[in-house]
Amino acid sequence: MFTxxxxxxxxxxxxxxxxxxxxxxxxIIARFQGGDxxxxxxxxxxxxxxxxxxxxGIHYRARLLIGPGTVMNPVVLMDELMKLKKSGIDITPARLxxxxxxxxxxxYHIELDSLHESARSDKIGTTKRGIGYAYIDKVARDEIxxxxxxxxxxxxxxxxxxxxxxxxxxxxxxxxxxxVTDQGHIKEYxxxxxxxxxxxxxxxxxxxxxxxxxxKVLAEGAQGTHxxxxxxxxxxVTSSSTVAGSACANLGIGPKRVDEVIGVIKAYITRVGEGPxxxxxxxxxxxxLREKGGEFGTTTGRPRRCGWFDLPLARKAVDLNxxxxxxxxxxxxxxxxxxxxxxxxxTCNGKTAGYPPELASELSQCAPVYExxxxxxxxxxxxxxxxxxxxxxxxxxxxxxxxxxxxITYVSVGPGREQTFIR
Ligand code: IMP
Numbered sequence: 210m211f212t213x214x215x216x217x218x219x220x221x222x223x224x225x226x227x228x229x230x231x232x233x234x235x236x237i238i239a240r241f242q243g244g245d246x247x248x249x250x251x252x253x254x255x256x257x258x259x260x261x262x263x264x265x266g267i268h269y270r271a272r273l274l275i276g277p278g279t280v281m282n283p284v285v286l287m288d289e290l291m292k293l294k295k296s297g298i299d300i301t302p303a304r305l306x307x308x309x310x311x312x313x314x315x316x317y318h319i320e321l322d323s324l325h326e327s328a329r330s331d332k333i334g335t336t337k338r339g340i341g342y343a344y345i346d347k348v349a350r351d352e353i354x355x356x357x358x359x360x361x362x363x364x365x366x367x368x369x370x371x372x373x374x375x376x377x378x379x380x381x382x383x384x385x386x387x388x389v390t391d392q393g394h395i396k397e398y399x400x401x402x403x404x405x406x407x408x409x410x411x412x413x414x415x416x417x418x419x420x421x422x423x424x425k426v427l428a429e430g431a432q433g434t435h436x437x438x439x440x441x442x443x444x445x446v447t448s449s450s451t452v453a454g455s456a457c458a459n460l461g462i463g464p465k466r467v468d469e470v471i472g473v474i475k476a477y478i479t480r481v482g483e484g485p486x487x488x489x490x491x492x493x494x495x496x497x498l499r500e501k502g503g504e505f506g507t508t509t510g511r512p513r514r515c516g517w518f519d520l521p522l523a524r525k526a527v528d529l530n531x532x533x534x535x536x537x538x539x540x541x542x543x544x545x546x547x548x549x550x551x552x553x554x555x556t557c558n559g560k561t562a563g564y565p566p567e568l569a570s571e572l573s574q575c576a577p578v579y580e581x582x583x584x585x586x587x588x589x590x591x592x593x594x595x596x597x598x599x600x601x602x603x604x605x606x607x608x609x610x611x612x613x614x615x616x617i618t619y620v621s622v623g624p625g626r627e628q629t630f631i632r
Contacts, residue, residue, distance in 0.1 A: 210425040210468050213456045214536075216433030217472035217526035219480040220451075221506070221513060223538035223621060224473045225249025225265040228429045230619070230629050232266035236424040237416060238273050240264045241459040242449035243431035244280040244314055244343065246336040248507025252624040256296070259507055262286045263305065264429050267298055271427075276412045277310035278449065278459025280343035282319075283358060283401040306410035309356040316394045317375045318342035324382040333445055334482025336508050341448040355409060358402030368395070413461025420466055428456035434472075434526040442569040445484025453530040472532040472615070474523060476540045476605070479513040481506050485573035488516035488552045502542040517550045517579065520612050521565045527615055536619035537609065540589060540602060541628075547584030549605060552577035553612065582608065589622040595632050598622075 212235070216222040229251045232238055245261035251268075252258075262285055264273040275281060286307075290300050318339030325342075326335050335341065346352040351371055357363050372389045379388055388394075416426050430451055435441045437451040449455070453470045457463065477498055480486045489495065498504060498515035505512055526532070543549050554563045555575035565572050585601030592598050595606070610617045621629040 211420055211428070211462060211466045212426070212469040212471065213428045213430070213453045213467060213530075214471045214473060215430035215451060215453050215456075215530050217474040217523060217530070217532070217535070218433045218478050218519075219435050219484075219486075220247075220431075220433040221479055221481065221504075222433060222473040222475050223536075224430060225251050225260065226538065226621060226624065226626075226629070227471070227473050227536045227619060228265035228427065229268060230626055231427060232269045232271050234425060235266065235271050235427040237419055237426040238264040238266035238271050239276050239412065239416060239426065239428050239460055240274070240279050240431065241276045241428050241456045242278050242451060243447065244338060244340050245282050245285040246338045246340045246447060246508060247431035250507055250624070252626070255625075257624075258293070258296075260289060261508060263289050263293065263300060266427070266429075267293060267300070272415075273300070273305045274410070274412045274415065275305070275307045275311055276460045277308040277312075278455070280312045280314050280340055280347070280449075281307065281355065282314040282338065283398060283405060287401050287404070302407040305408055306412060306415060307355050307405060307408045308412040309354065309409050311355040312343050312347045312352045313355060313358055313398075314339045314343045315353060315389075315398075316391065317379060317388045318346070320379055320384055320388050321382065324379065324384045328382065332483055334484075334511075336506075338508070344448040355402075355405070358398050359406035359409060361399045361402070364399060364402060365395075416460055416462055420462070428460060430456065434529055435522060437529070440529050442484045442572060445482065445569060453532075469533050470531050471534050471536055471618070472526060472530055473536045473538060474526070475538050476518060476543055476609075477502075478516050478519050478522070479504050481509070481511050481513050485569050485575075486514055486516055487555060487572065487575045488519045488577045489514050490516050494546065497546060498542060501545075502539055517552055517577070518609065519552045519577070521552070521555055521563055523613050524563065525565050527613060532615045534618040535610075535613065535615050536621065536629075537606060537617045538621040540606065540620055541622040543602075543605070544585060544587065544589055548581040549584045549601075550579040550581050551609065551612065553580045554578045580608075590628060592622055592630075594630055595620060
Protein backbone atom coordinates (compact mmCIF):
# COMPACT_ATOMS: atom_id res chain seq x y z
CA MET A 210 0.00 0.00 0.00
CA PHE A 211 1.48 3.32 -1.08
CA THR A 212 -0.12 6.61 0.00
CA UNK A 213 1.05 10.08 -0.93
CA UNK A 214 0.12 13.17 1.09
CA UNK A 215 0.65 16.64 -0.34
CA UNK A 216 -0.41 20.15 0.56
CA UNK A 217 -3.16 21.44 -1.75
CA UNK A 218 -2.45 25.16 -1.27
CA UNK A 219 0.74 27.15 -0.54
CA UNK A 220 2.11 25.00 2.28
CA UNK A 221 1.31 25.12 5.99
CA UNK A 222 -1.93 23.21 5.49
CA UNK A 223 -1.28 20.97 8.50
CA UNK A 224 0.28 18.01 6.68
CA UNK A 225 2.43 17.09 9.69
CA UNK A 226 -0.62 16.66 11.82
CA UNK A 227 -2.41 14.45 9.29
CA UNK A 228 0.74 12.34 8.74
CA UNK A 229 1.09 11.97 12.51
CA UNK A 230 -2.53 10.86 12.71
CA UNK A 231 -2.09 8.20 10.02
CA UNK A 232 1.39 6.99 11.00
CA UNK A 233 0.09 4.30 13.32
CA UNK A 234 -1.17 2.44 10.24
CA UNK A 235 2.08 2.71 8.24
CA UNK A 236 5.42 0.90 8.28
CA ILE A 237 7.42 3.63 6.51
CA ILE A 238 7.08 7.42 6.34
CA ALA A 239 9.26 9.06 3.68
CA ARG A 240 10.09 12.67 2.86
CA PHE A 241 10.58 13.10 -0.88
CA GLN A 242 11.36 16.78 -1.61
CA GLY A 243 12.25 20.12 -0.05
CA GLY A 244 14.42 20.66 2.98
CA ASP A 245 14.33 22.59 6.22
CA UNK A 246 12.28 25.32 4.56
CA UNK A 247 9.43 23.06 5.69
CA UNK A 248 8.12 23.27 9.21
CA UNK A 249 5.84 20.61 10.64
CA UNK A 250 4.14 21.21 13.96
CA UNK A 251 2.81 18.19 15.81
CA UNK A 252 1.02 18.41 19.15
CA UNK A 253 0.75 15.22 21.18
CA UNK A 254 -0.34 15.05 24.80
CA UNK A 255 -0.08 18.82 25.08
CA UNK A 256 3.57 18.79 23.93
CA UNK A 257 4.49 20.64 20.73
CA UNK A 258 7.16 19.31 18.35
CA UNK A 259 8.43 21.52 15.55
CA UNK A 260 10.21 19.51 12.87
CA UNK A 261 11.86 20.67 9.68
CA UNK A 262 13.55 17.55 8.33
CA UNK A 263 12.67 14.46 10.33
CA UNK A 264 9.50 12.96 8.81
CA UNK A 265 6.41 13.57 10.94
CA GLY A 266 5.83 10.00 12.14
CA ILE A 267 8.11 10.23 15.18
CA HIS A 268 5.60 8.97 17.72
CA TYR A 269 5.10 5.48 16.37
CA ARG A 270 7.33 2.64 15.36
CA ALA A 271 7.30 3.41 11.63
CA ARG A 272 10.65 3.63 9.85
CA LEU A 273 11.39 7.20 8.77
CA LEU A 274 13.17 7.87 5.49
CA ILE A 275 14.70 10.99 3.95
CA GLY A 276 14.76 10.44 0.20
CA PRO A 277 17.38 11.49 -2.37
CA GLY A 278 15.12 14.20 -3.82
CA THR A 279 15.38 16.24 -0.64
CA VAL A 280 18.04 18.80 0.22
CA MET A 281 19.31 18.34 3.74
CA ASN A 282 21.11 20.67 6.11
CA PRO A 283 22.93 18.24 8.43
CA VAL A 284 23.31 20.85 11.18
CA VAL A 285 19.54 21.30 11.32
CA LEU A 286 18.94 17.55 11.25
CA MET A 287 21.43 16.96 14.07
CA ASP A 288 19.82 19.68 16.14
CA GLU A 289 16.39 18.08 15.63
CA LEU A 290 17.69 14.64 16.58
CA MET A 291 19.26 16.06 19.77
CA LYS A 292 16.09 17.91 20.75
CA LEU A 293 13.97 14.82 20.16
CA LYS A 294 16.39 12.77 22.24
CA LYS A 295 16.07 15.28 25.08
CA SER A 296 12.30 14.82 25.02
CA GLY A 297 12.75 11.05 25.21
CA ILE A 298 12.46 10.17 21.50
CA ASP A 299 15.68 8.48 20.38
CA ILE A 300 15.83 8.42 16.59
CA THR A 301 18.44 5.70 16.04
CA PRO A 302 19.61 4.39 12.63
CA ALA A 303 17.03 1.64 13.07
CA ARG A 304 14.33 4.36 13.04
CA LEU A 305 15.72 6.79 10.44
CA UNK A 306 17.36 6.23 7.07
CA UNK A 307 18.92 8.93 4.91
CA UNK A 308 19.55 8.20 1.26
CA UNK A 309 23.23 8.19 0.26
CA UNK A 310 22.43 10.55 -2.61
CA UNK A 311 20.60 13.19 -0.54
CA UNK A 312 21.94 16.64 -1.47
CA UNK A 313 23.63 18.47 1.36
CA UNK A 314 22.86 22.13 1.98
CA UNK A 315 26.23 23.79 2.48
CA UNK A 316 26.87 27.12 4.23
CA TYR A 317 27.64 28.66 0.81
CA HIS A 318 24.14 27.75 -0.41
CA ILE A 319 22.64 29.69 2.48
CA GLU A 320 24.96 32.62 1.81
CA LEU A 321 24.08 32.67 -1.91
CA ASP A 322 20.34 32.39 -1.20
CA SER A 323 20.48 35.34 1.23
CA LEU A 324 22.62 37.47 -1.10
CA HIS A 325 20.41 36.79 -4.09
CA GLU A 326 17.19 37.44 -2.20
CA SER A 327 18.52 40.72 -0.75
CA ALA A 328 19.63 41.83 -4.22
CA ARG A 329 16.29 41.13 -5.91
CA SER A 330 14.20 44.21 -6.58
CA ASP A 331 11.11 41.99 -6.92
CA LYS A 332 11.50 39.61 -4.00
CA ILE A 333 10.35 35.98 -3.71
CA GLY A 334 10.52 35.95 0.07
CA THR A 335 12.52 32.70 0.32
CA THR A 336 13.18 31.15 3.71
CA LYS A 337 16.93 31.85 3.15
CA ARG A 338 17.73 28.24 3.96
CA GLY A 339 19.77 27.72 0.80
CA ILE A 340 17.11 25.49 -0.77
CA GLY A 341 17.22 26.90 -4.29
CA TYR A 342 21.00 26.95 -4.44
CA ALA A 343 21.27 23.36 -3.23
CA TYR A 344 18.90 22.30 -6.01
CA ILE A 345 20.85 24.37 -8.56
CA ASP A 346 23.95 22.34 -7.62
CA LYS A 347 22.04 19.07 -7.93
CA VAL A 348 20.99 19.95 -11.47
CA ALA A 349 24.46 21.30 -12.30
CA ARG A 350 25.97 18.05 -10.92
CA ASP A 351 27.94 20.08 -8.42
CA GLU A 352 26.17 18.79 -5.34
CA ILE A 353 27.72 17.35 -2.23
CA UNK A 354 25.80 14.26 -1.17
CA UNK A 355 25.15 12.56 2.14
CA UNK A 356 27.68 9.87 1.21
CA UNK A 357 30.36 12.56 0.71
CA UNK A 358 30.10 14.16 4.15
CA UNK A 359 30.16 10.73 5.79
CA UNK A 360 33.75 10.26 4.63
CA UNK A 361 36.03 13.21 5.36
CA UNK A 362 38.54 12.32 2.57
CA UNK A 363 35.76 12.25 0.01
CA UNK A 364 34.24 15.44 1.45
CA UNK A 365 37.53 17.37 1.25
CA UNK A 366 38.15 16.22 -2.31
CA UNK A 367 34.70 17.41 -3.38
CA UNK A 368 35.06 20.75 -1.57
CA UNK A 369 38.41 21.32 -3.27
CA UNK A 370 36.79 20.79 -6.66
CA UNK A 371 34.05 23.29 -5.89
CA UNK A 372 35.77 25.90 -3.69
CA UNK A 373 36.96 28.30 -6.34
CA UNK A 374 33.67 28.32 -8.23
CA UNK A 375 31.63 28.91 -5.05
CA UNK A 376 33.92 31.59 -3.62
CA UNK A 377 33.79 33.43 -6.97
CA UNK A 378 29.98 33.25 -7.03
CA UNK A 379 29.75 34.68 -3.51
CA UNK A 380 32.28 37.41 -4.25
CA UNK A 381 30.44 38.35 -7.46
CA UNK A 382 27.32 38.96 -5.39
CA UNK A 383 29.20 41.11 -2.91
CA UNK A 384 29.40 38.46 -0.20
CA UNK A 385 32.15 37.74 2.27
CA UNK A 386 35.16 35.61 1.33
CA UNK A 387 36.14 32.37 2.98
CA UNK A 388 32.68 30.80 3.45
CA VAL A 389 33.66 27.65 1.54
CA THR A 390 37.00 27.15 3.27
CA ASP A 391 35.80 28.11 6.77
CA GLN A 392 37.48 25.46 8.94
CA GLY A 393 34.75 25.68 11.57
CA HIS A 394 32.09 24.73 9.05
CA ILE A 395 34.21 21.97 7.51
CA LYS A 396 34.89 20.44 10.91
CA GLU A 397 31.24 20.65 11.94
CA TYR A 398 30.01 19.04 8.70
CA UNK A 399 32.67 16.29 8.89
CA UNK A 400 31.77 15.45 12.48
CA UNK A 401 28.04 15.38 11.76
CA UNK A 402 28.70 13.39 8.57
CA UNK A 403 30.52 10.77 10.61
CA UNK A 404 27.67 10.61 13.14
CA UNK A 405 25.07 10.30 10.38
CA UNK A 406 26.99 7.61 8.46
CA UNK A 407 25.12 4.72 10.14
CA UNK A 408 21.82 6.23 8.93
CA UNK A 409 22.76 5.95 5.23
CA UNK A 410 20.50 3.76 3.14
CA UNK A 411 19.10 3.24 -0.35
CA UNK A 412 15.60 4.67 0.04
CA UNK A 413 14.19 3.46 -3.28
CA UNK A 414 15.39 -0.08 -2.60
CA UNK A 415 13.96 -0.06 0.93
CA UNK A 416 10.56 1.19 -0.17
CA UNK A 417 10.28 -1.13 -3.16
CA UNK A 418 11.17 -4.13 -0.96
CA UNK A 419 8.67 -3.00 1.68
CA UNK A 420 5.88 -2.64 -0.89
CA UNK A 421 6.73 -6.02 -2.41
CA UNK A 422 6.45 -7.48 1.10
CA UNK A 423 2.94 -6.06 1.57
CA UNK A 424 4.03 -3.23 3.88
CA LYS A 425 2.40 0.20 4.01
CA VAL A 426 4.35 3.27 2.92
CA LEU A 427 3.37 6.91 3.30
CA ALA A 428 5.13 9.63 1.29
CA GLU A 429 4.98 12.97 3.08
CA GLY A 430 5.06 16.10 0.93
CA ALA A 431 6.49 19.43 2.02
CA GLN A 432 5.36 22.94 1.05
CA GLY A 433 2.24 22.97 -1.15
CA THR A 434 0.98 22.37 -4.68
CA HIS A 435 1.04 26.00 -5.80
CA UNK A 436 4.68 26.36 -4.71
CA UNK A 437 5.65 23.63 -7.19
CA UNK A 438 8.71 24.55 -9.26
CA UNK A 439 6.99 23.56 -12.52
CA UNK A 440 3.25 24.02 -11.99
CA UNK A 441 3.21 26.69 -9.27
CA UNK A 442 2.90 30.46 -9.35
CA UNK A 443 6.38 31.21 -10.74
CA UNK A 444 8.53 32.88 -9.80
CA UNK A 445 7.02 32.84 -6.33
CA VAL A 446 7.60 29.14 -5.76
CA THR A 447 10.01 26.83 -4.02
CA SER A 448 12.72 24.93 -5.91
CA SER A 449 11.30 21.41 -5.83
CA SER A 450 8.33 19.59 -7.28
CA THR A 451 5.69 19.52 -4.56
CA VAL A 452 2.94 17.60 -6.38
CA ALA A 453 2.13 13.92 -5.86
CA GLY A 454 3.90 12.65 -8.99
CA SER A 455 7.13 13.95 -7.51
CA ALA A 456 6.89 11.33 -4.75
CA CYS A 457 7.20 8.56 -7.35
CA ALA A 458 10.04 10.18 -9.27
CA ASN A 459 11.99 11.26 -6.19
CA LEU A 460 11.58 8.08 -4.17
CA GLY A 461 12.08 5.82 -7.18
CA ILE A 462 8.68 4.13 -7.01
CA GLY A 463 6.72 3.28 -10.15
CA PRO A 464 3.47 5.25 -10.57
CA LYS A 465 1.39 2.06 -10.79
CA ARG A 466 2.23 1.42 -7.14
CA VAL A 467 0.22 4.41 -5.88
CA ASP A 468 -2.98 3.49 -4.04
CA GLU A 469 -4.07 6.75 -2.46
CA VAL A 470 -3.30 10.45 -2.80
CA ILE A 471 -4.51 12.62 0.07
CA GLY A 472 -4.64 16.39 -0.25
CA VAL A 473 -4.38 18.43 2.91
CA ILE A 474 -6.26 21.69 2.60
CA LYS A 475 -7.09 24.44 5.08
CA ALA A 476 -10.65 25.72 5.52
CA TYR A 477 -9.22 29.07 4.35
CA ILE A 478 -5.93 29.87 2.62
CA THR A 479 -2.54 31.24 3.63
CA ARG A 480 0.70 32.07 1.93
CA VAL A 481 4.14 33.12 3.25
CA GLY A 482 6.40 35.19 1.08
CA GLU A 483 5.45 37.00 -2.10
CA GLY A 484 3.19 35.99 -4.99
CA PRO A 485 -0.48 36.17 -5.94
CA UNK A 486 -3.19 35.32 -3.41
CA UNK A 487 -6.52 36.45 -4.90
CA UNK A 488 -8.61 36.02 -1.74
CA UNK A 489 -6.14 37.73 0.62
CA UNK A 490 -7.82 39.72 3.39
CA UNK A 491 -5.72 42.66 4.48
CA UNK A 492 -8.29 43.60 7.11
CA UNK A 493 -9.95 42.40 10.33
CA UNK A 494 -10.89 39.07 8.74
CA UNK A 495 -7.26 38.43 7.80
CA UNK A 496 -6.22 39.35 11.34
CA UNK A 497 -8.83 36.99 12.79
CA LEU A 498 -7.51 34.12 10.66
CA ARG A 499 -3.87 34.91 11.51
CA GLU A 500 -4.40 35.29 15.25
CA LYS A 501 -6.88 32.47 15.76
CA GLY A 502 -5.06 30.16 13.36
CA GLY A 503 -1.59 30.96 14.75
CA GLU A 504 -0.57 31.78 11.19
CA PHE A 505 3.08 32.57 11.73
CA GLY A 506 5.78 30.59 9.90
CA THR A 507 7.19 27.57 11.77
CA THR A 508 10.52 28.08 10.01
CA THR A 509 10.88 31.86 9.78
CA GLY A 510 8.27 33.20 12.22
CA ARG A 511 6.95 35.47 9.45
CA PRO A 512 3.23 36.36 9.64
CA ARG A 513 1.35 34.41 6.97
CA ARG A 514 -0.94 36.21 4.54
CA CYS A 515 -4.51 34.95 5.04
CA GLY A 516 -7.63 34.79 2.89
CA TRP A 517 -10.89 32.99 2.17
CA PHE A 518 -10.98 29.49 0.67
CA ASP A 519 -10.03 29.64 -3.01
CA LEU A 520 -11.91 27.04 -5.09
CA PRO A 521 -10.20 27.67 -8.46
CA LEU A 522 -6.81 26.98 -6.83
CA ALA A 523 -8.25 23.91 -5.08
CA ARG A 524 -9.56 22.60 -8.42
CA LYS A 525 -6.14 22.96 -9.97
CA ALA A 526 -4.59 21.16 -6.99
CA VAL A 527 -6.99 18.24 -7.54
CA ASP A 528 -5.88 18.06 -11.19
CA LEU A 529 -2.17 18.31 -10.45
CA ASN A 530 -2.22 15.66 -7.73
CA UNK A 531 -5.11 13.36 -8.67
CA UNK A 532 -6.44 13.39 -5.10
CA UNK A 533 -8.48 10.41 -3.95
CA UNK A 534 -9.41 12.07 -0.65
CA UNK A 535 -8.96 15.34 1.22
CA UNK A 536 -8.16 16.28 4.79
CA UNK A 537 -9.72 19.62 5.75
CA UNK A 538 -7.82 21.36 8.53
CA UNK A 539 -8.33 24.32 10.86
CA UNK A 540 -12.10 24.50 10.45
CA UNK A 541 -12.28 25.81 14.05
CA UNK A 542 -10.47 29.00 12.97
CA UNK A 543 -13.58 30.13 11.05
CA UNK A 544 -15.71 30.10 14.22
CA UNK A 545 -17.02 33.60 14.95
CA UNK A 546 -16.87 34.85 11.35
CA UNK A 547 -20.24 35.66 9.80
CA UNK A 548 -20.71 35.29 6.93
CA UNK A 549 -18.04 32.81 5.86
CA UNK A 550 -17.06 33.08 2.24
CA UNK A 551 -15.85 30.71 -0.46
CA UNK A 552 -14.25 32.10 -3.60
CA UNK A 553 -16.06 30.04 -6.26
CA UNK A 554 -14.59 31.78 -9.30
CA UNK A 555 -12.63 34.83 -10.38
CA THR A 556 -13.18 37.68 -12.71
CA CYS A 557 -10.04 38.04 -14.80
CA ASN A 558 -9.80 40.70 -17.49
CA GLY A 559 -13.57 41.15 -17.56
CA LYS A 560 -14.28 37.41 -17.89
CA THR A 561 -15.32 34.91 -15.22
CA ALA A 562 -13.09 31.86 -14.63
CA GLY A 563 -13.56 28.83 -12.42
CA TYR A 564 -9.94 27.73 -12.90
CA PRO A 565 -6.80 29.81 -12.33
CA PRO A 566 -5.03 31.29 -15.34
CA GLU A 567 -1.69 29.62 -15.97
CA LEU A 568 0.52 32.62 -15.33
CA ALA A 569 1.14 34.18 -11.91
CA SER A 570 1.06 37.63 -13.54
CA GLU A 571 -2.51 36.92 -14.72
CA LEU A 572 -3.57 35.35 -11.41
CA SER A 573 -2.51 38.50 -9.59
CA GLN A 574 -5.02 40.43 -11.75
CA CYS A 575 -7.94 38.14 -10.83
CA ALA A 576 -10.66 39.31 -8.44
CA PRO A 577 -12.51 36.73 -6.35
CA VAL A 578 -16.24 36.10 -6.71
CA TYR A 579 -17.63 34.85 -3.40
CA GLU A 580 -20.43 32.59 -2.30
CA UNK A 581 -21.49 33.56 1.22
CA UNK A 582 -22.67 31.20 3.92
CA UNK A 583 -23.98 31.68 7.41
CA UNK A 584 -21.24 31.42 10.02
CA UNK A 585 -21.31 29.71 13.43
CA UNK A 586 -20.44 30.82 16.94
CA UNK A 587 -19.95 27.54 18.82
CA UNK A 588 -16.41 26.51 19.68
CA UNK A 589 -15.39 23.41 17.69
CA UNK A 590 -12.29 22.46 19.63
CA UNK A 591 -14.01 19.79 21.73
CA UNK A 592 -16.12 18.31 18.95
CA UNK A 593 -15.59 14.56 18.51
CA UNK A 594 -17.61 13.79 15.41
CA UNK A 595 -18.91 15.46 12.29
CA UNK A 596 -22.50 15.25 13.51
CA UNK A 597 -21.61 17.12 16.73
CA UNK A 598 -20.57 20.22 14.83
CA UNK A 599 -22.91 23.20 14.54
CA UNK A 600 -25.09 23.18 11.46
CA UNK A 601 -23.16 26.04 9.81
CA UNK A 602 -19.84 24.19 10.05
CA UNK A 603 -21.35 20.98 8.66
CA UNK A 604 -22.92 22.85 5.76
CA UNK A 605 -19.59 24.56 5.02
CA UNK A 606 -17.72 21.24 4.82
CA UNK A 607 -20.41 19.61 2.67
CA UNK A 608 -20.44 22.58 0.31
CA UNK A 609 -16.66 22.52 -0.05
CA UNK A 610 -16.76 18.81 -0.76
CA UNK A 611 -19.42 19.31 -3.41
CA UNK A 612 -17.46 22.13 -5.05
CA UNK A 613 -14.05 20.39 -4.93
CA UNK A 614 -15.52 17.10 -6.17
CA UNK A 615 -13.37 14.91 -3.87
CA UNK A 616 -14.44 13.32 -0.57
CA ILE A 617 -13.34 15.19 2.54
CA THR A 618 -12.34 12.19 4.61
CA TYR A 619 -10.70 13.93 7.57
CA VAL A 620 -11.78 17.09 9.36
CA SER A 621 -9.50 18.77 11.85
CA VAL A 622 -10.73 21.27 14.44
CA GLY A 623 -7.60 21.94 16.51
CA PRO A 624 -3.91 21.16 16.79
CA GLY A 625 -4.21 18.05 18.99
CA ARG A 626 -4.29 14.53 17.57
CA GLU A 627 -7.68 13.93 19.22
CA GLN A 628 -9.09 16.97 17.43
CA THR A 629 -9.30 15.26 14.04
CA PHE A 630 -12.15 12.99 13.06
CA ILE A 631 -12.78 10.70 10.15
CA ARG A 632 -16.04 11.16 8.30
P1 IMP B 1 12.38 28.65 -0.48
O1 IMP B 1 11.72 27.33 -0.50
O2 IMP B 1 13.07 28.97 0.83
O3 IMP B 1 13.29 28.88 -1.64
O4 IMP B 1 11.24 29.80 -0.60
C1 IMP B 1 10.47 29.97 -1.78
C2 IMP B 1 9.01 30.29 -1.44
O5 IMP B 1 8.40 29.15 -0.87
C3 IMP B 1 8.86 31.42 -0.42
O6 IMP B 1 7.68 32.15 -0.74
C4 IMP B 1 8.65 30.68 0.89
O7 IMP B 1 7.94 31.45 1.83
C5 IMP B 1 7.85 29.49 0.41
N1 IMP B 1 7.99 28.32 1.28
C6 IMP B 1 9.05 27.48 1.37
N2 IMP B 1 8.81 26.50 2.25
C7 IMP B 1 7.58 26.71 2.72
C8 IMP B 1 6.75 26.00 3.65
O8 IMP B 1 7.12 24.94 4.20
N3 IMP B 1 5.52 26.53 3.87
C9 IMP B 1 5.09 27.65 3.24
N4 IMP B 1 5.81 28.33 2.36
C10 IMP B 1 7.04 27.87 2.10
